[in-house]
Amino acid sequence: MKKLIAGNWKMNxxxxxxxxxxxxxxxxxxxEPEILERCDFLxxxxxxxxxxxxxxxxHDHIPVAIGGQDCASTENGAFTGNVxxxxxxxxxxxxxxxxxxxxxxxxxxSSAYINxxxxxxxxxxxxxxxxxxxxxxxxxxxxxxxxxxKQLWESVPKVSNAATTVIAYEPVWAIGTGKSATPxxxxxxxxxxxxxxxxxxxxxANMRILYGGSVKPDNAxxxxxxxxxxxxxxxxxxxxxxxxxxxxxxx
Ligand code: PGA
Numbered sequence: 734m735k736k737l738i739a740g741n742w743k744m745n746x747x748x749x750x751x752x753x754x755x756x757x758x759x760x761x762x763x764x765e766p767e768i769l770e771r772c773d774f775l776x777x778x779x780x781x782x783x784x785x786x787x788x789x790x791x792h793d794h795i796p797v798a799i800g801g802q803d804c805a806s807t808e809n810g811a812f813t814g815n816v817x818x819x820x821x822x823x824x825x826x827x828x829x830x831x832x833x834x835x836x837x838x839x840x841x842x843s844s845a846y847i848n849x850x851x852x853x854x855x856x857x858x859x860x861x862x863x864x865x866x867x868x869x870x871x872x873x874x875x876x877x878x879x880x881x882x883k884q885l886w887e888s889v890p891k892v893s894n895a896a897t898t899v900i901a902y903e904p905v906w907a908i909g910t911g912k913s914a915t916p917x918x919x920x921x922x923x924x925x926x927x928x929x930x931x932x933x934x935x936x937x938a939n940m941r942i943l944y945g946g947s948v949k950p951d952n953a954x955x956x957x958x959x960x961x962x963x964x965x966x967x968x969x970x971x972x973x974x975x976x977x978x979x980x981x982x983x984x
Pocket of ligand 1: 741903907908909910911947948968969
């Protein structure tokens with residue numbers, strides 16, 4: 734299975750910067766096309782930049798998929814400030830990140846709510862990248878596995894399969910901190926997630942499990958060697974084309 738190298742640009746940059754970033758990513762992939770035999774690429778710009786980034790991707794034939802960072806749990810309607818799965822699809826998205834820890838904590842999103850969003854994404858044919866991961870105190874108190882199992886059980890629709898869903902394990906304490914989980918911790922958690930997916934879902938075979946949390950070019954090779962690590966969800970390092978591609982080169 735190819736690794737999915739996914740960039741979560743979060744709420745960073747302005748339009749011109751988004752266009753030049755995807756342009757640089759495109760040039761770097763163009764200079765090294767064999768990387769596409771090992772990696773699939775995805776970028777998730779801020780919602781307002783999806784159109785210009787998608788335009789650049791299409792115009793320059795850049796082999797990178799595009800996704801949203803969130804979607805509404807409902808169909809279109811009177812929901813001020815929301816962006817629907819249908820709108821993302823219409824804008825050319827193939828993916829949407831759901832349940833990122835920043836949304837779980839800063840926007841109080843529950844797993845049940847994320848499950849509704851995932852169902853909406855699935856209805857529109859978007860692949861949902863559903864994030865799970867424990868907080869630092871939950872890991873320290875030995876509850877990381879219980880927390881992740883509960884998030885998986887409640888957030889991931891039971892009809893999910895490898896085409897409609899990607900799981901991203903992102904320990905919250907590793908996000909944006911420079912403190913990545915160790916390959917041993919990742920190995921144990923990804924094996925556990927694989928097992929839970931098999932228990933919970935009828936069609937979990939080949940579902941990708943990404944690792945996220947301070948992935949950089951210099952720790953990527955060790956993480957990608959770990960069983961059941963099928964790619965990475967990258968925040969900070971996805972904002973620099975050389976780092977984003979440096980991570981892919983580690984595959
Ligand atoms: P980071 O973010 O790579 O900056 O740690 C990862 C994420 O939040 O998806």
